């Protein structure tokens with residue numbers, strides 16, 4: 001009789017109290033690191049949220065993004081793929097510090113993938129966004145290959161159809177695409193990701209008509225067509241770049257989106273109504289974002305030693 005409950009429990013299900021016995025203070029341990037890191041190096045916030053996204057979309061939320069390429073190895077790990085080159089090192093540092101603290105209190109039990117999910121949540125909250133419970137129980141992945149990255153991540157000039165296809169392939173919907181893109185309410189992008197919008201939109205030799213003229217002027221000053229400094233960045237949200245709020249959506253209504261993919265959410269009739277609804281209602285955004293992050297956080301989750309591993313050092317397979 002007792003086995004009935006066991007077999008009905010789906011093996012891939014995550015739970016909030018997964019470490020209740022083995023590491024009851026897990027969330028507090030991670031929180032102490034994220035709070036400190038946010039105070040000393042605030043860019044860790046957006047960087048870690050993005051790191052979590054790039055982990056989940058490639059091989060699932062399994063910490064595969066955290067693996068370092070073995071010295072002398074021909075095969076590059078995910079983090080060294082071209083599309084991951086501008087993931088900020090501060091994010092990796094945050095996870096490394098959190099993992100070290102967690103290992104000192106609960107050795108050998110908590111996955112890097114779970115620590116990344118918790119840290120991303122913490123930073124959403126620390127930057128002014130919602131606080132939501134993180135379900136745990138992910139195991140770390142045994143595979144991290146640079147060659148698997150490109151086809152699993154969106155590009156700054158992907159069409160809505162391409163984004164939709166990608167998100168659908170991860171079990172996410174059109175609404176999830178709109179809501180998760182709201183993470184661009186904080187953080188910055190390098191000129192290379194949007195410079196073609198400023199000078200030569202789709203080969204027209206003209207700027208993208210869907211950019212506010214004042215924003216266009218400002219972005220052109222930061223980002224010359226040729227020969228600019230490759231390290232220059234511009235804020236995703238020109239109004240509140242450091243605050244996790246719903247201003248991102250209001251910006252899209254005002255042609256203040258930074259990437260073509262951001263602005264496209266307002267231009268496409270399928271996504272426009274949701275953009276408008278989220279621009280009007282911050283609580284609705286917060287609620288929807290929390291749900292969508294849980295959904296994203298359960299992509300391709302691995303359970304058990306057959307499919308996964310538990311690492312001591314998040315950057316090295318055991």
Ligand code: HEM
Nearest residue numbers: 046047050053086154155156180183187188189190193261
């Ligand atoms: C919908 C398709 C998406 C595209 C095309 C996209 C693309 C980009 C690009 C090009 C950057 C700038 C990187 C750089 O130049 O340093 C960026 C940054 C960022 N992305 Fe996305 N992204 C998407 C979705 C998401 C999602 C789903 C999340 C999280 C839920 C996210 C979170 C972030 C954050 C927080 C940053 C700022 C990073 C920082 O300032 O360090 N993005 N994204």
Ligand SMILES: [Ca+2]
Nearest residue numbers: 055058060064
């Ligand atoms: Ca992964």
Ligand SMILES: [Ca+2]
Nearest residue numbers: 185237240243
């Ligand atoms: Ca904002």
